[in-house]
Amino acid sequence: MSNAYYNMKVVDITQETADAITLHLDHPDKQNIPYIPGQFLTLILPVNGQKVRRSYSLCSTPEEPYFSVTVKRVEGGLVSNFLAENAQIGQTIEVMAPLGNFVLKPEAGQKRHIFLFGGGSGITPLMSMLKSTLKFEPQSRVTLIYGNRNVDSVIFKDQLAQFEQQHPNQLKVVHVFNEALVDATEKQDHIGLLDRNMVLRLLEDLTVPGYQQESYYMCGPEGMMNEVREALQFKSVPASQVYKESFTAPTSSEEHGADVTAAPESDEIITRTVTLRYEGQEYQVEVKPTETILEAGLKADIDLPYSCQAGLCTACMGKCLSGRVHLTEREGLSDAEIAQGYVLNCVGHPLSADVVIEIG
Ligand SMILES: Cc1cc2nc3c(=O)[nH]c(=O)nc-3n(C[C@H](O)[C@H](O)[C@H](O)COP(=O)(O)OP(=O)(O)OC[C@H]3O[C@@H](n4cnc5c(N)ncnc54)[C@H](O)[C@@H]3O)c2cc1C
Ligand code: FES
Missing domain, CATH: 3.10.20.30 (Beta-grasp domain)
Known part of the structure; x- marks a missing residue:
């Protein structure tokens, strides 16, 4: 395991939604710091006189010029709000080298159907996987099922629409909104909770024949991921084809030790x-x-x-x-x-x- 530390410079900041920003960080001395789509950076920040660490998944891919992480505000959260209020272009942030086991390594010869289930900020590692697969696995298909409160809270909305246009036979993005906007016009959007029944319905509609294997990656709130897992179990999908990343510790009463x-x-x-x-x-x-x-x-x-x-x-x-x-x-x-x-x-x-x- 690498325990290298780097100082990275914020070269740009993108306001993704009202409560999410993307920090684009420059490679220190243009050093090659390898990572795999799905991995995260650890940001080490001085907040209230103390050095605190938080993990943020890379939404960029290794070929892109910058390391990009998207931070969504958490109510009452120390670091996410600190970054939303204080991050500035030109500032230097200490980071620990990329880590993490939730990875998708693209392989040129693969012909698989990759289902990505994201909720809110959980889109970040999936975005890196999606971009990398489109680029390096031209025969594979990616279906992203992305749950959000409403259309205004969709991180990467325009980028996803653009990728879908550029890769009509390779990428399908399905948005699921908890609440409808009064003037919602996009008829294909699904309204409701991304629960087991909705997942089963969507999988029925979105499964396409002709692929060697199906893989399922999920990252989002615990409740959503439990529903997806139950739906996949119902369909007898082997656990070896299902991968999951949690941003928060489970809160249910189940034994986790x-x-x-x-x-x-x-x-x-x-x-x-x-x-x-x-x-x-x-x-x-x-x-x-x-x-x-x-x-x-x-x-x-x-x-x-x-x-x-x-x-x-x-x-x-x-x-x-x-x-x-x-x-x-x-x-x-x-x-x-x-x-x-x-x-x-x-x-x-x-x-x-x-x-x-x-x-x-
Ligand atoms: C591997 C990994 C990758 C991550 N990637 C990202 C990412 O790409 N983008 C991103 O925005 N966050 C990501 N996170 C979450 C991030 O590390 C922080 O936990 C989050 O920013 C909250 O930190 P905070 O200091 O603001 O809140 P804290 O002060 O640490 O926590 C405040 C409260 O909010 C709860 N909380 C923490 N995170 C969330 C959440 N996501 N949703 C709801 N409640 C939460 C905590 O349990 C706590 O009760 C990731 C976490 C892990 C473990
Ligand atoms: S520091 Fe993240 S698992 Fe221990």
Whole structure:
């Protein structure tokens, strides 16, 4: 895992909607910083005298001249409102190198049908995937189903319409609005919630024969993604063809934790010493019950990688080589990664005295 930091200059700002802006950031020294469509940048910003980090998915593609991220205001949110009010052309922002497992790597020979389900700001990683597929997979088809409150809240509305015009046989964009505008004229728009029934209806209409495989990528509010997942399960779509990115931790009462196990010792979360291996060094860190392994490591002045601090983005991922760790959230990890012993330090608590975690 790369933990490189860069200073990037804001070269332009696009007002996408009333509450969303896109920051276009310049490559530092025109360095080549690779990324895959779907990955995110971590912005590190001084807000109220403290350095805070937030993850923002890249809506640009690696071939574009700038790194672009779109930030939508969240009510009461610290960083999204700070950026909306303070971002300026010419300012420099510290960023961590692109990361993330929610990726779509285009391959020229592929002939697949890619369904993208987006809600609100969840369009950002999908936009990068969409553009990249149109460019590098000419035989593949992309269908974007994009839910928003109303037509005024559609991020990238004009760009999407333009791409659809340029690629009539390759791209279909379907807008779903929660509320109708009085003067709505676009007859093809769907009004209502992007729920299971609507998803099933749309898939019925939009599935086209002649493709080798179908893949499904989703990013949006938890409720919307649950509905899409249920619809896909109803259609018996294999889980291996479904990919998901969450911007926020789930709020439902479902159990979201996980134990990464070796020999069970005790389920108690008490103060324990954890061994962290990072960049060729080994550190012994005391982790109190009130803190996560990441928090304890940062307190000990270890420059550990992290971004969302919510168990979503995997920036803090490590491999548990021995011992037992409890994760209070595991949204960012697949079952296979959990089984292989991967942990997220930002939501990890040691459950045994012999925990050794290798990071990077
Ligand atoms: C991998 C990843 C990629 C992301 N990409 C983007 C992106 O491309 N564009 C973007 O705008 N945001 C994106 N986010 C969300 C972003 O990182 C911040 O969480 C968001 O900007 C809110 O930060 P804040 O400081 O304004 O709010 P905070 O002060 O951190 O939070 C305020 C409250 O709002 C809730 N909240 C946070 N995010 C949302 C949300 N999206 N919708 C509703 N409630 C929310 C929090 O749970 C909290 O209760 C991404 C998050 C992750 C993990
Ligand atoms: S910092 Fe994002 S998962 Fe831990």
